[in-house]
Amino acid sequence: MTNPLRKNDWLPQPVPFDATITLDRDLPLRDGGSLKRARLAYCRWGHRHLPAVLVLGGISAGRQAFADAGQTGWWEALIGPGKPLDPNLLQIVSLDYIGGAGDSEGPGNSRLAGPQFPAVTTHDQASAIDRLREHLAIDQWQSVIGSSYGGMVTQAVAADHPNTLRRALVIGAANQPWPMASAWRHVQRRLVHLGLEHQLETETLALARSLAMTTYRSGQEFCERFGTADGIRDLTDYLEHCGRQFCDRFDPYAYLTLSRSIDKHQIDPRDIAVPLDVLGFDSDQISPPEQLREFHSRLPGGGFFHIARSTFGHDAFLKETGCVGHHVRQHLETIL
Amino acid sequence: MTNPLRKNDWLPQPVPFDATITLDRDLPLRDGGSLKRARLAYCRWGHRHLPAVLVLGGISAGRQAFADAGQTGWWEALIGPGKPLDPNLLQIVSLDYIGGAGDSEGPGNSRLAGPQFPAVTTHDQASAIDRLREHLAIDQWQSVIGSSYGGMVTQAVAADHPNTLRRALVIGAANQPWPMASAWRHVQRRLVHLGLEHQLETETLALARSLAMTTYRSGQEFCERFGTADGIRDLTDYLEHCGRQFCDRFDPYAYLTLSRSIDKHQIDPRDIAVPLDVLGFDSDQISPPEQLREFHSRLPGGGFFHIARSTFGHDAFLKETGCVGHHVRQHLETIL
Numbered sequence: 040m041t042n043p044l045r046k047n048d049w050l051p052q053p054v055p056f057d058a059t060i061t062l063d064r065d066l067p068l069r070d071g072g073s074l075k076r077a078r079l080a081y082c083r084w085g086h087r088h089l090p091a092v093l094v095l096g097g098i099s100a101g102r103q104a105f106a107d108a109g110q111t112g113w114w115e116a117l118i119g120p121g122k123p124l125d126p127n128l129l130q131i132v133s134l135d136y137i138g139g140a141g142d143s144e145g146p147g148n149s150r151l152a153g154p155q156f157p158a159v160t161t162h163d164q165a166s167a168i169d170r171l172r173e174h175l176a177i178d179q180w181q182s183v184i185g186s187s188y189g190g191m192v193t194q195a196v197a198a199d200h201p202n203t204l205r206r207a208l209v210i211g212a213a214n215q216p217w218p219m220a221s222a223w224r225h226v227q228r229r230l231v232h233l234g235l236e237h238q239l240e241t242e243t244l245a246l247a248r249s250l251a252m253t254t255y256r257s258g259q260e261f262c263e264r265f266g267t268a269d270g271i272r273d274l275t276d277y278l279e280h281c282g283r284q285f286c287d288r289f290d291p292y293a294y295l296t297l298s299r300s301i302d303k304h305q306i307d308p309r310d311i312a313v314p315l316d317v318l319g320f321d322s323d324q325i326s327p328p329e330q331l332r333e334f335h336s337r338l339p340g341g342g343f344f345h346i347a348r349s350t351f352g353h354d355a356f357l358k359e360t361g362c363v364g365h366h367v368r369q370h371l372e373t374i375l
Numbered sequence: 376m377t378n379p380l381r382k383n384d385w386l387p388q389p390v391p392f393d394a395t396i397t398l399d400r401d402l403p404l405r406d407g408g409s410l411k412r413a414r415l416a417y418c419r420w421g422h423r424h425l426p427a428v429l430v431l432g433g434i435s436a437g438r439q440a441f442a443d444a445g446q447t448g449w450w451e452a453l454i455g456p457g458k459p460l461d462p463n464l465l466q467i468v469s470l471d472y473i474g475g476a477g478d479s480e481g482p483g484n485s486r487l488a489g490p491q492f493p494a495v496t497t498h499d500q501a502s503a504i505d506r507l508r509e510h511l512a513i514d515q516w517q518s519v520i521g522s523s524y525g526g527m528v529t530q531a532v533a534a535d536h537p538n539t540l541r542r543a544l545v546i547g548a549a550n551q552p553w554p555m556a557s558a559w560r561h562v563q564r565r566l567v568h569l570g571l572e573h574q575l576e577t578e579t580l581a582l583a584r585s586l587a588m589t590t591y592r593s594g595q596e597f598c599e600r601f602g603t604a605d606g607i608r609d610l611t612d613y614l615e616h617c618g619r620q621f622c623d624r625f626d627p628y629a630y631l632t633l634s635r636s637i638d639k640h641q642i643d644p645r646d647i648a649v650p651l652d653v654l655g656f657d658s659d660q661i662s663p664p665e666q667l668r669e670f671h672s673r674l675p676g677g678g679f680f681h682i683a684r685s686t687f688g689h690d691a692f693l694k695e696t697g698c699v700g701h702h703v704r705q706h707l708e709t710i711l
Contacts, residue, residue: 218601218610219594225611226586230566233578242569250562250586258555258663265554268641274554275561305604327594 053126055084055105059142062170066137070303072157074149079171080142081134084118085126090181090375092124093168093196093204094133095189096356098297099289101141104133116360123367124184128375132175136188137167138296146292153292154235161188161304165195172203179203181374184367186210186356187325188297191304198310206342208316208370210356210363211326213334214306220325223254224298231291244291245282252281257322257352308337314373316342318366320355343369389462391420391441395478398506402473406639408493410485415507416478417470420454421462426517426711428460429504429532429540430469431525432692434633435625437477440469452696459703460520464711468511472524473503474632482628489628490571497524497640501531508539515539517710520703522546522692523661524633527640534646542678544652544706546692546699547662549670550642556661559590560634567627580627581618588617593658593688644673650709652678654702656691679705 059080065073082102094104096113105112105119105126118124124131135141138159142148146156172180183204185193190212197207216224227247234243253261265274315338319331328346335344347362349355356363395416401409418438430440432449441448441455441462454460460467471477474495478484482492508516519540521529526548533543552560563583570579589597601610651674655667664682671680683698685691692699 215604216607217594218597218606219589219592221601221607222589222597222610222614223586225607225614226582226589229582229585233575233582237573237575239569239573246562246565246569249565250559253555253558253562258553258660259665261554261558262666265557268551270554271552271557271561271638274558278558278561302607324594329595330598 053085055082057082060174066166068157069160069162070158074144077144079167081171083132085130087130089130091130091177093180093183094131095185095192097187101135102133117364123364134171136164140289140293146296147290156292156296159296159300161191161195162199164192165199168196169200181205184208187212188301194306197313198306201312204313206314206374210318211323211353213326213330214308216302216304217326217330221302224302227251228295228298231295235291240291241286245286248285249278249282254324255353257350260350308334309339311338312340314340314342316370317344319346320349321346322350322352325353389421391418393418396510402502404493405496405498406494410480413480415503417507419468421466423466425466427466427513429516429519430467431521431528433523437471438469453700459700470507472500476625476629482632483626492628492632495632495636497527497531498535500528501535504532505536517541520544523548524637530642533649534642537648540649542650542710546654547659547689549662549666550644552638553662553666557638560638563587564631564634567631571627576627577622581622584621585614585618590660591689593686596686644670645675647674648676650676650678652706653680655682656685657682658686658688661689
């Protein structure tokens with residue numbers, strides 16, 4: 040990618056910037072109610088005059104898409120100098136979802152605590168993002184790149200605020216939930232509810248996460264990793280570890296809020312006018328290729344469509360960094 | 376299928392026969408301990424001089440493979456006069472698994488109640504089956520036909536008691552568990568344990584069954600049934616219904632015993648000398664085609680191999696009765 044913005048190389052090296060704003064106007068919510076003086080926590084990397092790209096990840100991904108103060112970002116491999124999302128060429132923004140477990144307004148840090156926290160849709164995330172865009176004085180996102188839940192939110196940004204973005208890249212997310220994935224999330228939420236009713240929050244949240252991990256990966260990957268006679272012990276250790284680790288950083292009500300938000304997601308593809316690129320993975324059990332293909336075929340604004348091979352299932356957006364990076368570059372080349 | 380046994384048409388019409396025997400000798404168990412005076416509940420249909428076929432189903436299937444006293448059998452569509460397994464031509468036998476929720480020795484009806492009930496392997500089921508064979512004075516099963524867990528038990532019969540069967544048909548079961556399926560069962564067992572520890576047996580067993588149902592079917596089937604905007608409600612109602620229904624007839628300890636038994640299953644295919652036919656389904660998430668193909672390729676005794684198309688996943692052995700019936704007939708034609 041040759042980019043005229045290389046002329047800005049004389050500017051001081053940009054550093055990641057982490058901040059929280061409080062919205063001065065109420066944020067009305069699609070399913071009723073509103074958030075008053077809601078907090079939005081975001082990270083930014085790259086000078087403010089550079090083309091702005093918004094990066095959104097899964098429900099457990101937060102604003103730390105890139106490294107900050109010793110933290111490892113969830114898209115570390117994609118973002119940084121010389122990487123597909125280069126802070127010397129782009130202004131890269133990410134945020135904590137509202138209703139989630141980060142520092143944006145959510146059931147763990149709001150006056151509307153725990154079960155009082157209202158239902159949040161992907162449209163509400165798009166509204167919150169639009170407030171953040173205004174605050175950052177960004178006229179237009181050159182690109183919004185969203186994976187998993189972030190891919191659903193990206194669609195809502197494109198449908199509801201069409202003039203605020205030029206193009207989008209959606210990875211592993213269709214315009215509605217895949218029923219089998221909804222079934223798994225239903226079991227997970229029932230589990231978390233059971234825990235909340237009987238003071239077993241930690242156990243049930245961990246178990247829900249263990250279950251979720253099986254759905255984020257693929258049978259082939261588990262076969263390769265755990266397909267020996269002793270493999271089952273390693274497999275159960277792995278699942279337990281994933282569950283415990285998740286409880287340390289996630290709140291059961293945040294989990295319920297965002298899990299429900301996925302299952303409420305419904306966008307008419309005809310409402311998305313901007314070009315929208317779609318990348319999927321053949322082993323994805325959460326957003327399988329056939330559903331992505333159907334979604335993409337109904338988009339009026341065009342954009343590329345690609346199903347890549349991977350054994351990492353839905354998590355390929357985190358694991359197949361070479362392939363994802365290639366498609367991020369291809370996506371950006373059409374804009375920059 | 377033309378069969379010389381049609382000459383026996385003059386015999387009185389056979390009726391299903393349901394009985395329980397008590398083993399006079401101890402049944403040693405592969406992983407330690409033994410069952411003393413264990414009960415074995417079985418059903419038989421067809422005169423005792425007819426060729427004997429043993430039919431085995433999944434962990435929640437019992438001896439009622441065929442209709443008896445107003446009950447609907449789990450393989451009703453396959454067994455009966457004029458059907459692929461015809462009691463006018465064959466003596467058809469089925470039994471309740473030991474360690475299960477039926478009337479054979481299990482954690483719900485044994486002196487070794489609940490958590491005291493010992494671990495049971497597929498080899499132990501094969502030993503129990505061999506005692507039943509002796510009791511019924513059957514020299515040799517002309518065929519053993521097993522689906523799901525029953526397919527694993529069928530392999531153990533073939534490996535451990537090779538002279539007691541001529542041929543076998545295994546549907547949807549390989550020589551070891553598929554790691555992803557083990558992961559799902561692990562989550563289910565952790566759930567059931569949590570329920571037992573906190574007096575929530577019914578809720579957790581139901582939820583474990585809801586989860587199991589998602590793994591027994593396929594994403595495509597759920598998409599066809601529940602892929603509308605309102606479909607999620609029907610989907611969750613369906614999952615809850617499956618869970619509740621299961622609790623009415625299953626015991627949590629029986630569930631744990633048989634679930635663990637699946638995960639302990641390990642057979643060296645080279646130990647199976649008799650011809651073994653294998654039928655699988657392309658959408659099966661529990662025993663996927665690639666695993667069945669690998670298993671079949673290592674069988675020294677040969678037998679046919681077929682992967683059929685279905686959207687019913689692992690449950691295709693219950694739902695695709697036309698296809699399964701066709702392969703049962705093909706299997707029997709090589710023997711009778």
